[in-house]
Amino acid sequence: MAEQKKIMRALAGETLDTPPIWMMRQAGRYLPEYKATRAQAGDFLSLCYNPELATEVTLQPLRRFDFDAAILFADILLLPQALGADLWFVTGEGPRLSTVTSAADFAKLKGPSDVHEHLSPIYQTVRNLAGELPKQTTLIGFAGAPWTVATYMIAGQGTPDQAPAHKLRVEQPDVFDALIDLLTDATIEYLSAQIDAGAEVVKLFDSWAGSLSGDAFKKYALAPTAKIITALKARHPDTPIIAFPREAGDNYIGFAKATGADCVALDNSVSADWAAAKVQVDGCVQGNLASRHMVTGGKDLVDETRAIVKAFSKGPHIFNLGHGITPDANPDNVQLMIDTVRETTTG
Ligand SMILES: Cc1c2[nH]c(c1CCC(=O)O)Cc1[nH]c(c(CCC(=O)O)c1C)Cc1[nH]c(c(CCC(=O)O)c1C)Cc1[nH]c(c(C)c1CCC(=O)O)C2
Secondary structure, three states: OOOOOHHHHHHOOOOOOOOOEOOOOOOOOOOHHHHHHHHHHOOHHHHHOOHHHHHHHHHHHHHHOOOOEEEOOOOOOHHHHHOOOOEEEEOOOEEEEOOOOOHHHHHOOOOHHHOHHHHHHHHHHHHHHHHHOOOOOEEEEEEEOHHHHHHHHHHOEOOOOOHHHHHHHHHOHHHHHHHHHHHHHHHHHHHHHHHHHOOOEEEEEEOOHHHOOHHHHHHHHHHHHHHHHHHHHHHOOOOOEEEEEOOOHHHHOOHHHHHOOOEEEOOOOOOHHHHHHHOHHHOEEEEEEOOOHHHHOHHHHHHHHHHHHHHOOOOOEEEEEOOOOOOOOOHHHHHHHHHHHHHOOOO
8 A cells, every 4th residue: 555645644544654744834924926817817706717827827826835635725715605695805914705694594595505606716626636746645635614615705704703693693594504504515515525636634714613612502503513424424535634723721621523524623722732632532623823923933943942842642633723824924934944843853
């Protein structure tokens, strides 16, 4: 058997001497070459839907840095667009969507298996990448988790507290539940097609999971994730799945077991020592260096990177940031992080 890629070994539960590394938003505005390709595409969405240029920006960080994975260049909001929502990005502000706040709005959306034609350029990008990536590099596909995607569809934009989504959840539970169910089924379709196109791992981003608690967390973060993972495992039993219930806090405990995820990605609000004891006991974890170190660098970056590698050294671990790298980051700090991880022996 050919030697397995490091990420696949960690996801299978192996403890490695040095953890594999990749970085959320590794293709992005901190790289001048990304900005140049985005300008060539015209705007962010045109870049996402252009397989040739989306392939190019996915590969750009790998030319600079020896990462163990590439993540498909796309966005979690392409799925709502495929379901019929209007989507546009306001420069300097972020995404805007047509809103879903009533049964009538919901009725206008398409069905789960109607998404493929709209998303076919994304599948083409995955096919391109599967053919072009170096053989030691793992290709990660992704989607937003239903709750997080719903927060954008309901509010029509990002919100600090997800209040419009909570309001719909409480005041019109039938509409809210129908939207979560539709997103759950459409996400199964979308990720399954990414796997068919060549994604070796898929990741579910639940960026706003931390605003759910108690039964609401179980019903809208945990249960949809479990349903998606169960359906994907039935169709693609050998494809590992990473779940990222960001800022879940104590709800990280038991999340992998309850959902069937092969790996739980950790934000940087939890300490690595706590997560090693409470979360890594169930399997692979990913994370959890604060993104600000990619801006500030120096001794602080080195110390914190070493501490994270050490804390997770007794079990399977994929080194990553706790959230995406920001546009003001310095690429030299990314190299310093990689060098530090690989110089820190975990034995
Ligand atoms: C919530 C969310 C979105 N998108 C995503 C999430 C979940 C992860 C998270 O919490 O960050 C996920 C995402 N977005 C993007 C990727 C590509 C893969 C990667 O490099 O990680 C991934 C995995 C590209 C992107 N998605 C976006 C950019 C910046 C767009 C640009 O070039 O102007 C990139 C590279 C835009 C985007 N897309 C979204 C927002 C809120 C914004 C605006 C904020 C910002 O500008 O950073 C929605």
